[in-house]
Every structure is written in structure tokens, then in C-alpha cells.
Ligand code: ADP
């Protein structure tokens with residue numbers, strides 16, 4: 372499948388002035404597993420529907436390779452059926468009067484695929500998704516999660532060039548969701564199908580995507596690999612949306628003092644020349660350490676006095692709450708902590724682990 376390109380894409384729904392999506396520029400390359408990630412209402416579903424052809428753009432253009440499929444200024448619009456994409460939505464509609472096997476076979480029949488090939492593909496995909504044993508049942512006799520798998524199977528059976536998936540795992544319990552993620556990843560690796568996957572779940576995006584597009588309020592915040600998004604968040608929104616426990620944010624004023632402020636200022640001009648001022652500094656919880664004695668601070672680290680105000684076990688790891696320079700900091704550790712409430716000492720963080728943002 373050639374690259375899908377959205378250029379200055381914008382969507383206002385029927386007469387409303389509010390932009391569900393605005394000024395969206397995004398490229399989805401061949402074979403990519405692109406996750407659209409963001410909180411509820413940020414425009415993910417709208418974006419997916421625009422790509423699929425279920426919604427017209429209000430402004431801008433979408434191309435697939437060099438084929439224009441939607442262009443407001445020229446009035447071009449290619450319908451959903453002619454875009455060659457498979458869609459699975461959060462609320463999927465299985466045919467209630469058809470067995471699971473017939474439902475899985477549905478798209479292949481529609482495309483008039485020869486019987487022997489149909490049977491082979493249905494068999495393979497039902498096995499892969501673990502629904503073969505329900506072949507003679509009807510959708511009402513399956514759980515929500517099993518139905519969701521049938522919807523996925525029906526989609527995969529036709530082997531589309533692009534799969535558009537809108538929170539397809541949302542009705543599954545935690546274990547099955549994990550299994551399905553691994554399955555989707557295997558399917559993607561095996562078939563190299565381009566996938567656009569909508570989710571509000573950062574873990575889902577992190578584990579699945581080759582590329583993540585983070586959205587907020589209808590606007591694209593950052594596109595990058597999961598590692599880029601986590602290690603080099605473009606702004607405070609992205610930094611706070613991704614990561615659990617969330618990133619520590621220290622808001623800065625011109626009067627801010629102490630080692631964090633000092634270091635942020637020192638590194639600011641060197642590493643963040645594009646910023647006009649420092650609004651805030653972020654530190655991931657796993658980048659921070661706590662020691663009792665100044666001598667134990669790793670060389671080259673930034674450090675400052677801190678006291679422990681809480682130790683929270685989370686099963687296999689611990690979150691330690693500190694107060695440093697009047698700010699609350701959370702750090703995570705996988706070693707049983709040798710400190711308890713009230714302990715005095717020093718926090719430390721390597722300077723390269725500081726994220727500097729221009730927004731507060
Ligand atoms: P997400 O999938 O990220 O939760 P949506 O794309 O569904 O977000 O919605 C983006 C914005 O557009 C929201 O403010 C939502 O209320 C609005 N919206 C979505 N669908 C419609 C519609 N059919 N008519 C009017 N507004 C809509």
C-alpha cells in the first residue's frame with residue numbers, strides 16, 4: 372500500500388464551528404503500525420473515519436500514493452468502498468442470524484473469492500484468533516470479547532492493504548487484551564499490512580506501534596517511535612500523557628532557585644536553543660534516585676536535599692514519594708527500598724534525564 376498522507380486536514384461536524392480535527396499533517400508509510408493516541412474526544416476516531424472515507428474533510432486533502440481520495444478545494448472524494456481498507460470499530464456489528472463461521476466468511480463471499488480459498492482463509496484466521504471452536508454458534512452466544520475477535524477475524528480474512536482499527540481491544544479483559552496485542556503484532560509482522568490503530572491507552576500504543584501520533588484537542592502534538600515519544604517528548608502534554616507513574620513536573624519561574632532550577636538554566640541554552648524560556652522541567656520517576664549520604668550521589672548527577680514522605684509498594688516495584696525544594700517528586704525502584712517515611716537524604720538525577728519545556 373502506498374503512503375497515506377493527510378495535508379492540513381480539518382473536520383468540523385455538520386454546521387458546528389468547533390474543529391474536531393484541525394490542521395492535521397500526517398504520513399502513514401507502507402507497512403507501518405501507526406497508533407493514534409490521545410484522551411477521549413481528541414479527534415482519533417474522526418481522523419480514522421476521514422482516512423477510511425466515512426467522513427468528508429472540511430478542509431485539506433488526503434492522498435494514497437499519488438491518488439487524491441479527498442480534496443476540499445478540487446471537490447474530489449473517493450468513497451469508502453473504493454479505498455481498499457478494512458475497518459474494525461469499537462462497536463462492531465456482527466450479523467446476528469449468521470454463525471461465527473459465516474460471519475468470518477462474510478467479506479470473502481462479498482468479494483466472490485472461490486470456495487476452496489475462502490474455506491482455507493476462514494479456517495486459518497479462525498484458528499489464529501482462537502474462535503474455531505465457536506464456528507457453529509451465533510454471536511449472541513459469545514461474550515463481548517469473543518465477538519470482538521470474530522469482528523477482527525472477519526476483517527483479517529479479506530487481507531486488506533490497510534487495517535483501520537478503532538479501539539478494537541477495548542471490550543476484552545486484561546489477559547485477553549494482552550494476548551490479542553501479541554497476536555496483532557505477529558499478524559502485522561507476518562503480513563506487513565499497514566495498520567492504523569486508535570487507542571487512548573498509552574501501554575497499548577507503546578507495545579504495538581512502529582510509530583505513534585499523539586493528539587490533543589484535535590491537534591497533532593508529536594509523531595515518532597514509541598521510544599521518541601517517551602524519551603524525547605515534544606511538549607509537556609506528551610510528556611505527561613505517556614508514562615506511569617506520570618513524569619514529575621516542576622514548574623519554573625524567574626525566581627525559581629535550587630539545584631533543579633540552576634541546572635535547568637545551565638542546560639537550557641545548550642540543549643534547548645529553540646525555547647524562548649523555561650516553563651517547566653520534567654523528570655521520569657525511574658530516572659531519579661535517593662541516597663542518604665552526599666558521598667553516594669553518582670558522579671555527574673544533579674542532586675539536592677530531599678526527604679521521604681511515603682513508600683508505596685506496587686507489587687514487584689515501589690514508588691517513593693519525596694519532597695525536594697518544596698516540590699513533590701515520585702521515583703520508582705525495583706529494589707526493595709531501604710528507607711522509610713521521614714528519612715532525610717538527597718535525590719539525584721543525571722542531567723540528560725531532564726526534559727525542559729517552554730509550557731507550564
Ligand atoms: P476520540 O475518538 O479521540 O474520542 P472523536 O473523533 O470521536 O474523538 O471526537 C472529536 C470531537 O468531535 C469531540 O469533541 C466529539 O464530541 C466531536 N464529534 C465526534 N463525532 C461527532 C459528530 N458526529 N457530530 C458532532 N460532533 C462530533
Ligand code: MG
Pocket residue numbers: 415416417
Ligand atoms: Mg473514538
